[in-house]
Amino acid sequence: MTDVTADPDRAAQLRDQIVDTLIADGTIVSKPVETAMRAVPRHQFAPDASMDEVYSAYNAVFTKKDEHGVIMSSVSAPQIQAMMLEQAGIEPGMRVLEVGSGGYNAALIAELVGASGEVTTVDIDPEVTDRAARLLAGAGYTRVRVVCADATDGVPAYGLYDRIVVTAGAWDIPPAWVSQLTAGGRLVVPLRMRGLTRSIAFDRAGDHLTSVSAQVCGFVPMQGAGAHREELLLVTGTGEIGLRFDDGLPADPSRLDNAVRTPRAETWSGVLIGRQEPFDTLQLYLATVLDGFCIMAVDPDLDTGLVAPANRWFCMAAVDGGSFAYVTTRRTADEASVEFGVHALGPDAVALAERVAEQIRTWERERRSGPGPVIRVYPADTPDDQLPDGRVIDKQHCRISISWPAATAA
Incomplete structure (x- = not known):
């Protein structure tokens, strides 16, 4: 038994300290995200980690490595999880798909959607999904669906989704992530573009996506059909x-x-x-x-x-x-x-x-003093003349356009 599981009252105190830190640094800006992060017992989703590892605002907890020591799965840092949940803007009653399972983030989403909402979490690794299902049940989040599948195809059985939150580094945006969003739905994804990864919140507009925010982040890369090596x-x-x-x-x-x-x-x-x-x-x-x-x-x-x-x-x-x-x-x-x-x-x-x-x-x-670029995602067969001005990055399933607004004085 770790020091965290041995002293849940101490864990709750440390959890509140993390939330206070993330409010102070501007990561948490909404009451629903604050309430969810105070409510979910993070230590129950990393039972093999020490108190210092679990309750660090800016560090992830690694839960699986391969035979070469490469990280395969983790519980992301609280700062990253709070940031993405703020980007997602999840509301009560929503239907949410999480791509990449660990258990803790799905529990946070379950708190945000409430009893009238639905949460589905999917991962390609059966060891990861078995662990997530066990930990979610142990923490009382039995209504979260845990699915073992390649998330490149989404999970059509339970869509359309108001929100899709991807918690693994993605190089591409598969069509299912767009088609399984409701009209006006939002995809939050750590997207790699020319070697740079940003957590981008995209809103759906017809057959394409338009960014509404982008934040620096780092994630364990996608496995399966969505894997891509530099x-x-x-x-x-x-x-x-x-x-x-x-x-x-x-x-x-x-x-x-x-x-x-x-x-x-x-x-x-x-x-x-x-x-x-x-x-x-x-x-x-x-x-x-x-x-x-x-x-x-x-x-x-x-x-x-x-x-x-x-x-x-x-x-x-x-x-x-x-x-x-x-x-x-x-x-x-x-x-x-x-x-x-x-x-x-x-x-x-x-x-x-x-x-x-x-x-x-x-x-x-x-x-430097102006806003960042607008990032848009279009189907892979979109002609050049239907894309906005700017850098176009061609992926397998989509074309990504990066467009900067009119120049501003420094």
Whole structure:
């Protein structure tokens, strides 16, 4: 027995502390979400975890790993769950489908829909659904339906749904997730676009979806038919530097073979940002305007200093022909902020570094103070002339359009 299950009163106290923290940081903004998160005993859905693990506002609890240690299932961090429930706007009496089962989030949804609503949770892994069903029943949420199936097809037996909440990282939007929504229904999904994942709330309008909010997040990736692997391009023979592409490698990746043999070009943008200030719109903006956008990672065990990213695990980058560039930062004199810069390697390194830096300056002038883009999802056979202006990302089942509003002064 863990310390949490041994002392439920202490667990309830810690649960209230988490909710108070999430109210203070602006994650929880509605009374229904607050009430649900105070009511559901989170510790009963992670019985093997310690008190510190279960009752941390910003950390997930991992419940299943494969033989290589890769996370297969988890109870998401309370902050992420509260954020997505606020995005979903679930009301009493609604019919809700949850894609990705763990038990705890389905219990929160059950609290939100009340006795007159319906909750169905689906997962491809029978071990996960068996565990979720057992834990839900033990916590008293016997009305939640638990279905073992590949969620690519949705769960048509119990739809149409007012809300579909996806709790696994998705690369694509299968048609069933749109067709099984009611008119005006909402899909909340952690969607990966060009290597960036955002929890996006989409409202249905006919055959397509339009975003109403987007928040930074990270999730265990989808399994089954919806699984999708990024492609990795190693630009050094040792594997020191890897470039991850979400939608296919460059046309001739061998052109990068000698990029690291050239001197590193460095340019600085003059754009400053506070150390704790989010810059997720910059990430989306560069992913929109740079054709060769990708994510760079450096193996710390093989790092020779050829590149110097601010974050070796996740760094915005771009490829153009035989050159590649990446975004980094340097400290300012007052150390209260950092400055964005660009490093590049390859025969056109100087020009590429300056082009990327100029896009950072454009973001500063026109996008930093304004709203983020509108993201729309259309059927895969939608012609180009029926799509709005902006970056179009083609997936297997859909076409995603990222459109920025009119520029605003910084």
